[in-house]
Amino acid sequence: MESFYGFLEEFELRDSEEYFIRFDISPSKQLNVILENQRNLIVENDIEAVSSFLLELKLNKSKLKEFSTLSERTVREGQWYRIYLEEEGEVSAIQYQSLDNNEGIQKFISKIEFIDGRTSLGKKISSVISLDKIKDSSEKSITEILNNIKLPSLITVYNVGQGGCNAICDSLGVPLLYFDFGGGIGQNSYTYSNKHKFCFTESPPIILSHWDKDHWVSAEFDNISLDTNWIVPRQKIGVSHLKLARKLFMRGNLYIYPSHLTSIPFNAGMLIKNIGKSINDSGISLISRIKFKNDYFTTLLPGDCKYKNIPYINKMKFNGLIATHHGGHYTRDVKIPLARRSNRIVYSYGLNNTFNHPRNHSIRKHLNAYWNNRLDTTNGNIMLGPKFKTKIPTQPCRNRSCTLQIKQN
Ligand SMILES: [Zn+2]
Ligand SMILES: [Zn+2]
Structure with missing residues (x-):
């Protein structure tokens, strides 16, 4: 069994019964080191040592309740979870090793634990993995x-x-x-x-x-x-x-x-x-x-x-x-x-x-x-744009090599 921390990035009710959920996940072992050190991850390069993957799953409404700590109340975008993956099981998910890879690996989720933002772990993770260290621009x-x-x-x-x-x-x-x-x-x-x-x-x-x-x-x-x-x-x-x-x-x-x-x-x-x-x-x-x-x-x-x-x-x-x-x-x-x-x-x-x-x-x-x-x-x-009927311009890049040629207006 592998353990991950997951940030819930996208959550959508596909039809009245089925949810689509996407997590941004990282191995717990790697992230624990980062959480211990608590350095400024924007300037230090510690985060480069942490792998991150996409994990996508479809989940029936009734199944949601089977996962011990998940309910409609605790499934929320921007929240952190602990996710346990196995090679076999009932609830399948697809893990993508990188963002340009459309060949995912099938995994099975044995458990998803909601990390309450009020706990010390919840507070720590959402402050370490954040934009908090960067000031607003003027x-x-x-x-x-x-x-x-x-x-x-x-x-x-x-x-x-x-x-x-x-x-x-x-x-x-x-x-x-x-x-x-x-x-x-x-x-x-x-x-x-x-x-x-x-x-x-x-x-x-x-x-x-x-x-x-x-x-x-x-x-x-x-x-x-x-x-x-x-x-x-x-x-x-x-x-x-x-x-x-x-x-x-x-x-x-x-x-x-x-x-x-x-x-x-x-x-x-x-x-x-x-x-x-x-x-x-x-x-x-x-x-x-x-x-x-x-x-x-x-x-x-x-x-x-x-x-x-x-x-x-x-x-x-x-x-x-x-x-x-x-x-x-x-x-x-x-x-x-x-x-x-x-x-x-x-x-x-x-x-x-x-x-x-x-x-x-x-x-x-x-x-x-x-x-x-x-x-x-x-x-x-x-x-x-204002001139609906104007001719579509050619070669947006003035003949440099981009692929943004307009096709329709
Ligand atoms: Zn969006
Ligand atoms: Zn979008």
């Missing part, structure tokens, strides 16, 4: 990064399978700013088998909507992305997230969105601090504004956040919308952002993904709210 430093980019002409949504990756671009489709840098992972990594080669011609900063890996995994494949500035939300994180944060911090490229600011306006739009509790709901949303004649083409990029947890958008009307959470359903989220008359909605997901995104429920809700011009990333990279 509003000024973030505004400077954002106002450094040229005025954009269009928005792009890239086909990265079951994940999210968007950019605001110049008229040729060259990214000036990325919003998320993700792609399909784990059981959905096959939806992102052709990894993109990204464009950094204009030194675009990367905004991270939230810390779920399907929103940053491309940083694992394209190392150049580590040399640009990242603006990230302060959230609970696991070992693999900490490793990314450390790489960025050591390069001087990690900027933490200041928690006390509800929004950060800049020349091409506004960052908004989401107000929910879960990882999906407590990150950053982006409103992009592209000047067009005497008006603006306004697009909402919510990441995976429920619309009701994004302040300011209630009374706004949008031309463009990236459907939240890949079109995943949020049963209690009834209010859809208001659409302007000529509009575009984009669904970013991977074909036949394990979550059944986009859900019919979500598509219907958006349609009923008059979001009726739909584009799906499964058909290729997308652009949207």
Whole structure:
């Protein structure tokens, strides 16, 4: 039997009976050493000695109760657990050795123990594996990064399978700013088998909507992305997230969105601090504004956040919308952002993904709210902007070798 510490990264009710759960796990032995030493893991390199894996499982509602300390109350994103894996058993899970590997190993879970955050172990683990040692960035430093980019002409949504990756671009489709840098992972990594080669011609900063890996995994494949500035939300994180944060911090490229600011306006739009509790709901949303004649083409990029947890958008009307959470359903989220008359909605997901995104429920809700011009990333990279009918620009990288050619508008 092997013992691991697991950070619960994603938890979704697939249908009324079955849960999908993804953990970021590390061997207990390795992590115990780190917890003992209690050094600053952002500057010291101790964390590099700790392996981290993905562990994904589907679990029936009734089975949840069989695990001694798990209940609907204790299964929560951002929590830590102790997980025991065996070679045989009843409850199967798939372990992925690395983020670019879609050949998982089947394991069996014999027990999952909830680590109460109020216990000394709970406190220790969530403070050692965290962003606590890094200060919030100043509003000024973030505004400077954002106002450094040229005025954009269009928005792009890239086909990265079951994940999210968007950019605001110049008229040729060259990214000036990325919003998320993700792609399909784990059981959905096959939806992102052709990894993109990204464009950094204009030194675009990367905004991270939230810390779920399907929103940053491309940083694992394209190392150049580590040399640009990242603006990230302060959230609970696991070992693999900490490793990314450390790489960025050591390069001087990690900027933490200041928690006390509800929004950060800049020349091409506004960052908004989401107000929910879960990882999906407590990150950053982006409103992009592209000047067009005497008006603006306004697009909402919510990441995976429920619309009701994004302040300011209630009374706004949008031309463009990236459907939240890949079109995943949020049963209690009834209010859809208001659409302007000529509009575009984009669904970013991977074909036949394990979550059944986009859900019919979500598509219907958006349609009923008059979001009726739909584009799906499964058909290729997308652009949207004020001139719907304009020709799609060629070679975003001005003939340098990226794979971001736009396919549809
Ligand atoms: Zn996502
Ligand atoms: Zn998410």
